[in-house]
Amino acid sequence: MTHWIIAPVVLPAIMAPILLMGARHDMVLARIFSIASTVALLGIALALTTMVSDGTILTYALGNWVAPFGIVLVADRLSVMMLVLTAVLALAVLFFAIDGSDRDGRHFHALYQFQLMGINGAFLTGDFFNLFVFFEVLLIASYGLMVHGGGPARMKAGVQYVVINLVGSTLFLIAVGMIYSVAGTLNMADLAVKVPHIAAGDQALLQAGALLLLLVFCIKAALIPVHFWLPGTYANAPAAVAALFAIMTKVGAYCVIRLYILAFGADAGAATWLAAPWLLPAALLTLVLGMTGVLAARRLGQLAGFAVIGSMGLLLTSIALFTPIALSAALYYLLHSTLAGAVLFLIADLVARRRPGHEDGLSVAPGFTQLKLLAGAFFIAAIAATGMPPLSGFIGKLLMLDAALDSVHAAVIWTLILGTSLIAIIGFGRAGSTLFWKSTGEPGSFPEHAEKNSLSLIAIGLLLAGCVGLTLFAGPLTTYLDATAEQIFATDQYIEAVLGNTVLPGGSL
Structure with missing residues (x-):
């Protein structure tokens, strides 16, 4: 047992109150502490990556209470990969925020650290009840971040966001109660052992609880028909917050992988692949809806929100095939998307700042400062988001198309992926030409602060460089992800790592 596993949870949990109490009146100090903490999180995540790179699954029993009776954290290839992704994203977004937007409201950096605590905990926990706890931590922090800076539109979107997530939290608690009532456990590994042996009379309650959990995770992942909250919420949130929220939809996808491969996978008896009949159709519809929204968007921030919905539909389409090759492709696309x-979202914010009276609306306006630079950044981002060659989005879609060849739904999947890609290209092309190509010919209004954004541009550059890096190192990365997918489907390894080898047919000793 290594104590490093709990560090991604403990570090932001300690840093947040320090920022709240000790640095709330000193913005420079708050920024230094916040950056230092996030850099340390990245270092810890990379260290954990080296520990699990050989296929080892590490566990940490809080208070030395053995599973399934105590709280257990589990670090395997998948969870550690998500930690690295979260830390990289958080660091880039933090650079963007400290360029000025963190001053728009109080306690931004403390809330930011609490948010990271909840996200990291959700990826590491090995227990569904504690997954609920970490969900609440990240959601409470996100409520504050969502309304950071205030404003009527932001408050309205924030209320909608709070209401839908409170409903989701209520359903989550009901679902885990239903599952615990028949299985007697919420430990993921122990549940995987006990689900195949649930009495026939209790199967209906077990499956109802599992489907309710699927609904909750679909809310987090913005899957149709519970996707409606995302475009307005993300488009009206502060840009740095919306960018960080890009990882939160992936928490829902991660939970689907954990629950429906580990606990309700090939050995789950009557509950085998419980999510499959529902997940694939919903994912394909979400893909179509999201990319259609890209075409119909009237604001750049709204376009970005619909692009996130479409990408989640594509991601969950591949996950819903429930094969190692499809999951490996999905994980690559998860990193990219x-x-x-x-x-x-970051580009949309910089554009909006430079177009007073027009903001990020897709309408012709006077030219603005750094137009060529932002046009280039948007062009690269659009290539990545639409899946055009040569960037990582193209590679991810090729991997998914290849993985779908053996599916009975291959024709439908191929048609919708290629068709929606064309729709997305048209939508992004329309937005880019309107914002950066066309002009009224009038002299633009250049706000004084517009040039003071070096850190914002660095943040955008880091994220775009990440997409380029995923492309350049696609070979070794896909090899690693293939091994990650194989480990996820080798559920016996996970169960033995958490429970040891003292497992009986009806549960664990």
Whole structure:
């Protein structure tokens, strides 16, 4: 047992109150502490990556209470990969925020650290009840971040965001109660052992609880028909917050992988692949809806929000095939879509600052400062987001198309992926030509602060560089992700790592 596993949770949990109490009146000190903490999180995540790179699954039993009776954290290839992605995204977004937007409201950096605590905990926990706890931590922090800076539109979107997530939290608690009532456990590994042996009379309650959990995770992932909250929420949130929220939809996808491969996978008896009949159709519809929204968007921030919905539909389409090759492709696309989605919100914010009276609306306006630079950044981001060659989005879609060849739904999947890609290209092309190509010919209004954004541009550059890096190192990365997918489907390894080898047919000793 290594104590490093709990560090990604403990570090931001300690740093947040320090920022809240000790640095709330000193913005420079708050920024230094926040950056230092996030850099340390990245270092810890990379260190954990080296520990699990050989296939080892590490566990940490809080208070030395053994699973399934105590709280257990689990670090495997998948969870550690998500930690690295979160830290990279958080660091880039933090550079953007400290360029000035963190001054728009109080306690930004403390809330930011609490947010990272909740996200990291959700990726590391090995227990569904504690997953609920970490969900609440990240959601409470996100409520404050969502309304950071105030304003009527932001408050309205924030209320909608709070209401939908409170409903989701209520359903989550009901679902875990239903599952615990028949299985007697919420430990993921122990649940995987006990689900196949649930009495026939209790199967209906077990499956109802599992489907309710699927609904909750679909809310987090913005899957149709519970997607409606995302475009307005993300478009009206502060740009740095919306960019960080790009990882939160991936929390929902991560939970689907954990629950429906580990606990309700191939050995789950009557509950085998419980999510499959529902997940694939919903994912495909979400893909179509999201990319259609890209075409119909009237604001750049709204376009970015619909692009996130479309990317989640594509991601969950591949996950819903429930094969190692499809999951590996999905994980590659997950990395890509998180970075590509986040950078769109940052670009939209910089454009909006330079177009007073027009903001990020897709309308012809006077020219503005740094137009060529932002046009180039948007062009690269659009190539990545739409899946055009040569960037990582193209590679991710090729991997998904290849993985779908053996599916009985291959024709439908191919048609919708290629068709929606064309729609997305048209939508991004329309937005880019309107914002950066056309002009009224009038002299633009150049705000004084417009040039003081070096850190914002660095943040955008880091995220775009991440997409380029995913492209350049696609070979070794896909090899690593293939091994990650194989480990996820080798559920016996996970169960033995958490429970040891003292497992009986009806549960664990």
